[in-house]
Amino acid sequence: MSELLQFLVSGLTVGAIYAAIALGFTLIYNASGVVNFAQGEFVVIGGMTAAALIGAGVPVWIAAPLAVVAGMLVGVALYRAAIRPAREAPLVSLIIITIGASIFLRGAMQAVFDKQIHRYDGFSGDAPLRVGGATILPQSLWIIGGSIAVFAFLAWFLNRTRAGRGIKATASNRMAAALVGINTGRAMNLSFALSAAIGALAGVLATPVTFTSYDVGVLMALKGFSATMLGGVGSPLGALAGGLLIGLIEAMTAGYISSDYKDASAFVVILLVLFLRPQGLFGARITERV
Amino acid sequence: MAGQGTTTDAAPADTGRHAYLKNGEARRPRIGPGLRTFLIFAVLVGLGALIFPSSYFYRVGTLVWINTLAVTGIVVLLGYVGLVSLGHAGFFAIGAYATAILPSYGIPSPLAMLAGVGMAGGLALIVGRPILKLSGYYLAIATLGLGMLIWMVLSKEAWLTGGPDGMVVSGMNARNLFKLVGLKLKSAEAWYWVAGFAAATGAAIAVNLARSPSGRALRAIHDSDVAARSLGVDVARAKSRAFVISAIYAAVAGALLALANGYITPETGGFMHSVEMVTMAVLGGATSVFGALVGALILTALPQVLTVFADYEHMVLGGIMVVTMIAMRRGLVPFIADLWNRRKS
Numbered sequence: 001m002s003e004l005l006q007f008l009v010s011g012l013t014v015g016a017i018y019a020a021i022a023l024g025f026t027l028i029y030n031a032s033g034v035v036n037f038a039q040g041e042f043v044v045i046g047g048m049t050a051a052a053l054i055g056a057g058v059p060v061w062i063a064a065p066l067a068v069v070a071g072m073l074v075g076v077a078l079y080r081a082a083i084r085p086a087r088e089a090p091l092v093s094l095i096i097i098t099i100g101a102s103i104f105l106r107g108a109m110q111a112v113f114d115k116q117i118h119r120y121d122g123f124s125g126d127a128p129l130r131v132g133g134a135t136i137l138p139q140s141l142w143i144i145g146g147s148i149a150v151f152a153f154l155a156w157f158l159n160r161t162r163a164g165r166g167i168k169a170t171a172s173n174r175m176a177a178a179l180v181g182i183n184t185g186r187a188m189n190l191s192f193a194l195s196a197a198i199g200a201l202a203g204v205l206a207t208p209v210t211f212t213s214y215d216v217g218v219l220m221a222l223k224g225f226s227a228t229m230l231g232g233v234g235s236p237l238g239a240l241a242g243g244l245l246i247g248l249i250e251a252m253t254a255g256y257i258s259s260d261y262k263d264a265s266a267f268v269v270i271l272l273v274l275f276l277r278p279q280g281l282f283g284a285r286i287t288e289r290v
Numbered sequence: 291m292a293g294q295g296t297t298t299d300a301a302p303a304d305t306g307r308h309a310y311l312k313n314g315e316a317r318r319p320r321i322g323p324g325l326r327t328f329l330i331f332a333v334l335v336g337l338g339a340l341i342f343p344s345s346y347f348y349r350v351g352t353l354v355w356i357n358t359l360a361v362t363g364i365v366v367l368l369g370y371v372g373l374v375s376l377g378h379a380g381f382f383a384i385g386a387y388a389t390a391i392l393p394s395y396g397i398p399s400p401l402a403m404l405a406g407v408g409m410a411g412g413l414a415l416i417v418g419r420p421i422l423k424l425s426g427y428y429l430a431i432a433t434l435g436l437g438m439l440i441w442m443v444l445s446k447e448a449w450l451t452g453g454p455d456g457m458v459v460s461g462m463n464a465r466n467l468f469k470l471v472g473l474k475l476k477s478a479e480a481w482y483w484v485a486g487f488a489a490a491t492g493a494a495i496a497v498n499l500a501r502s503p504s505g506r507a508l509r510a511i512h513d514s515d516v517a518a519r520s521l522g523v524d525v526a527r528a529k530s531r532a533f534v535i536s537a538i539y540a541a542v543a544g545a546l547l548a549l550a551n552g553y554i555t556p557e558t559g560g561f562m563h564s565v566e567m568v569t570m571a572v573l574g575g576a577t578s579v580f581g582a583l584v585g586a587l588i589l590t591a592l593p594q595v596l597t598v599f600a601d602y603e604h605m606v607l608g609g610i611m612v613v614t615m616i617a618m619r620r621g622l623v624p625f626i627a628d629l630w631n632r633r634k635s
Contacts, residue, residue, distance in 0.1 A: 035427045035430075035431070037430075081612075082612050082616070085616045086615060086616050089615065089619065090372065091372075091425075091426045091427070092368065092372045092373070092374055092426060093615045093619055095374045095426070095427065095430050096374060096568065096572055096611050096615050097611065097612050097615045097616070099374075099376065099430075099565065099568070099608075099611060100569075100607075100608045100609070100610070100611025100612040100615065101608060101612055102608065103562075103565055103604050103605075103607050103608030103611065104604065104605050104607075104608025104609050104611075104612060105608070106604045106608070107602060107603065107604025107605030107606075107607075107608060108604075108605060110604060111601075111602065111605065218434075218561055219438075222431075222434060222435060222438065225431050225434075225435075226435070229431070260442075260446045261442065261446070263438070263442065264439055264442055266435070267435035267436065267438055267439045268439070270431060270432060270435045271417070271432060271435060271436070274420060274421050274424065274428060274432055275420045275421075278424055278428070
């Protein structure tokens with residue numbers, strides 16, 4: 001029983017990370033219709049930047065926000081340098097562009113930082129707490145809390161603020177949004193900045209538990225994808241639920257089946273969702289406009 | 291021979307995409323486009339053999355032709371239909387590992403190759419069908435996952451595959467093929483000719499495919515799913531066929547690499563290898579087999595010439611993908627062909 005509880009705890013921890021990545025995806029997808037294959041790189045940028053700063057003696061409470069800002073800047077740069085110039089390009093070109101950007105960022109990280117695996121101490125120390133027979137790291141609470149905060153923030157921002165509603169309007173119909181005076185260019189910039197910031201924040205929070213290195217971005221992106229698809233593409237609630245579920249499935253696979261294949265569970269979920277229920281758990285049926 | 295296509299150059303409906311193929315050759319109606327492609331490739335293979343000074347060059351040359359073959363599969367999928375696969379290295383590796391593993395169970399190399407190719411094609415068929423009914427993004431994501439799954443199995447199941455260290459491939463040597471007809475070649479040279487022949491044949495088949503009715507259906511889908519459907523094309527089925535064909539190309543290339551190198555590692559099935567294949571196609575021009583050749587040539591030869599390439603491999607590959615897509619979306623070969631045509635007219 002305590003074993004199961006332990007798996008639940010670790011599943012929810014990594015699941016919260018995947019949920020944050022999935023929320024970032026959803027934000028960009030909803031605003032621009034682009035599936036951003038470089039989303040996982042933001043997580044790495046956050047983690048690597050924070051690790052480098054903390055390693056250089058910068059206190060965590062300064063390093064963490066700086067790492068998030070670094071991710072945000074890269075997100076905006078990605079939009080301006082690679083996505084915006086190709087806005088009228090067909091879908092396949094956009095896919096190739098974001099994949100290219102992801103590989104490029106991976107290489108840039110290897111050049112700027114190094115090829116080592118990094119971690120730093122948890123924000124509230126690394127002494128595990130005991131909860132009913134299972135142990136939980138204080139950092140896990142940071143991660144889970146962070147993801148819930150991101151979800152709440154997005155819900156508030158997109159529905160209650162002017163800028164957020166601008167993003168929603170741009171997503172629903174760019175032309176119509178521009179006609180009623182919404183600055184759609186700014187809305188796009190903002191959605192890339194926010195999405196990258198969310199990814200970087202996930203990286204900053206997760207690194208003490210999961211570690212990071214220059215090449216984990218693709219894996220992170222893929223986990224985020226499977227979370228998004230399981231939850232239903234385009235639905236923020238789906239992203240949250242899908243992320244937590246993927247985390248749990250992964251932890252159970254590692255615990256009861258084989259830790260060698262814990263990463264495989266996310267891919268199997270993708271394939272199963274595509275076979276059985278392409279719209280995901282919370283998504284509307286997929287219909288494409290012609 | 292592969293080149294006996296039914297279309298000839300007299301066919302007037304040859305627009306844009308393939309126009310550069312027939313530069314100045316419109317007055318030679320006897321040779322079909324497939325056969326002509328085969329002959330051009332054969333001449334290039336021969337040219338390579340004429341100028342190569344050492345076995346090292348033959349080995350790099352072999353790699354170029356094998357990559358060309360694999361990328362020709364990407365051309366069919368990406369160039370003809372407009373679908374991205376991020377897991378083609380998985381199919382490549384299935385071909386390679388089947389060729390490596392099965393001979394130790396008493397199956398001769400040629401049959402092992404065939405089995406590997408069959409497995410890759412079968413897997414593509416099973417996985418492709420349901421996914422290809424959905425929008426283009428889903429194939430990229432699903433193949434990304436599938437490729438990683440295959441890579442994972444290859445690196446974890448050490449009892450079968452030797453694990454991350456890879457495995458030695460024993461079996462057929464191309465030298466023996468040439469011995470049959472009384473030619474004595476070094477094995478690097480022998481594999482070069484075999485790989486060149488395979489690439490030429492593959493290119494000819496792909497060119498003929500583009501001009502066949504089902505190839506036209508594919509290109510119609512590339513322009514618009516809906517328009518193609520309204521013309522009576524079974525879109526999901528045509529896409530699935532292209533996906534299977536391209537998986538077969540990758541698997542054949544993988545099998546050849548396994549035999550020619552005599553050694554394989556799970557990295558042949560890794561994500562970066564998939565990205566490399568797509569980059570080659572995108573750089574050279576995914577709409578033509580000559581694009582596949584040019585892309586494969588540049589990205590295979592470059593790392594041999596530039597040693598710094600290894601340190602910045604990711605940045606170079608990623609940069610090429612982004613810049614090509616923004617600045618010359620159709621790739622080098624069509625881009626240069628356009629410049630050439632414009633200058634002439």
